Amino acid sequence: MRNWFTAQELAGLPGMPGTDRNVKAMAVRNGWEGQRRLGSKAIEYAFAVLPPETQSALLAANVNANAPTEVAEPVSNPVANPTERDRKSASRLSDSQRDVMTARLAFVREIERMSQVVTQQRAIETLVGLAKTGELSPYLDERVTRANDRKTEDRSLSERTLKRWLSDYRKHGETALAPARRQKDMAVPDWAADFLRCYQRPTKPSVEAAYAEFAGKCQGERPSIHQVRRFLNKLSPEARETGRRTPQELKALQPFKRRSTKSLMPCDVYTADGHKFDAEVLNPRTGKPYRPETTTVIDVATRRILGISIGEAESTIGVMDALRDAVQRGGMFAIFYVDNGSGFANDTVREVVDRLGGTMTHALPYNSQARGLIERAHQTVWVNAAKKLPSYIGADMDKHAGTKVHRLSRKQLRETGSTRLIPTFAEFMAGVEYEIETYNQKPHRGLPKVRDPHTGRLRHQSPNEAWDAALGEGWQPLLAPVDLVNDLFRPQVIRKTVRGEIAWAGQRYFMSDLRELHGEEVRIAYDVRDASRIWVRTLEGELLGEALVDGNASDYMPKPLIEQAYEKREQGQMARALDKLETLTGKRVELLAPSSAPSAQLSHEEMAAARQHAALQIEELNTFQxxxxxxxxxxxxxxxxxxxxxxxxxxxxxxxxxxxxxxxxxxxxxxxxxxxxxxxxxxx
Structure with a gap:
């Protein structure tokens, strides 16, 4: 705000003559204080000696002429100058509060600037008068409406309002100019607990159903359903869904931590899990349709699938078979990260891991998200593989197509003992090998990016490329000899000898050297896939030899442990089916003879050759895509x-x-x- 004006600048203003000559004459006549302008011969006069109407005109012209960026700095005020605390408080304001605050601050700055020449009261009166006559600059005129923060039509300025803004600003800084906003009433009403008991149930009742039940039990004043809905909307999703979802499902609504695997090397961590295949396959033992249980072992650092096992249910045998496959393909591991399923959380698997020198770590209950890597692999490999088969029975299978496939396949099984709609076990294993090889060769978004040698474009590494990259950097897997791996995967138990025999798993094993140890305890090791023999050791670990099943008998063909497990499972299923029939009919039901089919003639040896057959089919598939x-x-x-x-x-x-x-x-x-x-x- 200028404080001196020449006669030429004053000529024609209210209270002034129309020419600069007459202005000079008026100044001489009234004895106005004057001075020579620096660098000029012109005489300029002080703002304070000018007539009131001239001062008002100069003030109004100055308000409208100055752009916001030309506003002078206010007089130093330690309270008005924003501090770090003020800036932090301003950051918590909403957009509407911040807009109102900056609009009010524009008028505070304008009053401070004008107060350097005239009194604060005069500056306030000038702004109020210009606002009433509509002569404010467009910049300030636009901020009048925002600064008032009212929904009524009267949004002009008043002397009282401007003084209140000045006082608030000088006492508490710029954040004091922000209007208060009404906060949500987060108080919990008295009826909330009774209503939530009706609403927060695993059956997930609707608001209307829960309210109807609540209304019938409510004692005293009852809220409306609209009040109930408003209360539910105030709750966080986690608080609202408590009781309606299991702890595992609630984790989908909670914050989580992303786990980085960049610092891991191959074989540092193996993770494994079982998955029920979403398509039917012909059981190699019975020729009947069933859904295989797959167990997969993945190296966390490279995402490479190293071990698989196919069974009828998650079991210790399947876990040990998959882990054996992983150790033979990849090498020894440091940590075996699994869930708390019965196939993993048992002494047999724990003993094998301990003997390998690794550590088995279990995920927390209801925390499958922590093992998202293996869960994602199930979707990529097993679910996608199942969708390629006509016998797919997943939730997204077309209902009518699935029913048609089911009826036609069962009809073919009844009439011929085989079906063309359900793959055989050998075909299934060929597909398994193909899917795993495809997965290991496909770029994985959890791995670092590399430049493709063929296209020149950046893409993620594949699991096989990540494994090879680690080898190229000097890392080497710790491989175990085949004999050692076989021995490590033979669980051990303590049994008592009786006249050279040892009873184990429903079989009797004989070794002549045990005659001298009659009645003593020994340690036996067994192979999950070969029940024809066991390895006998002393309690101190010294190997005594192999005991053969019924070694003191003749003409007996042993059944492998897997076959025994299958039979035990079948007997349990038959017993449950008979109990169900007796419950439905009220009559005694007896199983006269087992049914068979021509396709149920695959032997256990043919199962062992399935992997070789799969390799041949993979070679055939690769020759023609x-x-x-x-x-x-x-x-x-x-x-x-x-x-x-x-x-x-x-x-x-x-x-x-x-x-x-x-x-x-x-x-x-x-x-x-x-x-x-x-x-x-x-x-x-």
Whole structure:
């Protein structure tokens, strides 16, 4: 705000003559204080000696002429200057509160600037007068409405309002100019506990159903359903869903920590879990459809699948078999991270891990999110593999298509003992090997990025590339000899000898050297896949030799431990089925004879050869790239067939597959499933 003005600048203003000559004459006549302007011959006069109407005109012109960035700094005020505390408080304001605060601060700054020339009262009166006549600058005029923070039509300035803003600002800083906002009433009403008892249940009743039950029990004044809804909206999702979800489901609403694996090396941590396959496979022992239980072992650092095992249910045998596979393929591990399932949390697996020199760590109950890596692998490998089969029975399977496949497959099993819609165990194992190899070769978003040597683009490493990269940096896996691995995976128990025999797992094992140890305790080691023998040691660990099953008998064929487990499981299932039939009919039900099918003739030796058969099929698949699901393969065959009919020449691999595919059961099942129904034709 200027304090001196020349005669030329004053000429024509209210209370002043129209020419600068007459202004000078008026100044001489009234004895105005004057001084020569620096660098000029012009005489300038003090603002204080000018007539009141001239001062008002100069004040109004000055208010409208100055841009916001040209506002002078206010007089130093330790309270008004924003401190670190003020800035932190301002950061907690909402956008609307901050807008009102800055609008009010603009008027405070303008009053302070004008107060350097005139009194504060005069500055306030000038701003109020300009606001009433609508002569404020566009910048200040826009902030009048925002600064008042009212919903009424009267949003002008008043002397009292401006003085209150000045007082608040000088006492408490700029944050005092922010208006208070009404906060949510977070008080818990008296009826809340009674209503939540009706609402927070695992059955997840709706608000209307819970309110209806609550209203029937409510004593005293009853809230409306709208009050109930407003109360629920104030609760956090976690507080609202407590009781309606299990602790495991509630974790989906809670904050979590992301685990980084960048500092891990291969074989530092193995993680494993079981998964019930979402498609039916023909049981190699019975020829009947069943859903296999898969156990997968993954190296956490590289995400590489190292070990698998296929069984009928999660069990110690399956876990040890998968862990044996992982140790043989990858090497010794430091930590074995698993859940608390019965197949993992047992002394047998713990003993094997201890003997390997590793540490077994269990995840907390209801905390499957902590093992998201293995859960994600289940979706990528097993769920996607199941969706490629016609026998898929997952939740997102089309209901009518699933029913049709189920009926047709059961009809074929009854009539012929086999079906073309459900893969055999050998076909299933071939698909398993293919899916695992595909997973290990596919880029994984949890691994570092590298530049693709073929495309030149950045992409994530695949598990195999991450493993090879660690080898290239000098890391070497700790490999165990085959004999040592076999010995380590033989669990040990203590048993008593009786006349050279040892009773174990429903069998009797004999060794002539045990005659001298009659009645004494020894340690025996057994193989989960070979029940023909056990290894006998003293309690001090000295190996005595091998005891053969019924070694003192003849003409007896032992059953492996896995076969015994299968039989025990089948007997339990039969007993439960008979109990259910007796409950339904009220009559005694007896099992006269077991049913069989021609396809139930696969021996245990054929199961052991399934992996070799799978490798041969993988080699065949790699020579000619085929689609991943049966429908797409059938569509490809029809396309190739159409090309042949038109006289087009097929490549060697295309011709070979085109001629071989119709002989497969999949081709016949796809043809029966789709071409028999005109509404579901598969078009080439």
């Amino acid at each position: 085929l689609p991943g699901d049966s429908v797409a393969r059938y569509r490809l065959w029809k396309q190739l067939d159409a090309r042949l009919r038109e006289g087009e020449q097929l490549t060697e691999h295309e011709a070979r597959w085109h001629g071989h595919y119709p002989s497969r059961s999949e081709f016949t099942s796809m043809r029966d499933l789709f071409d028999a129904d005109p509404s579901q034709q598969v078009h080439a």
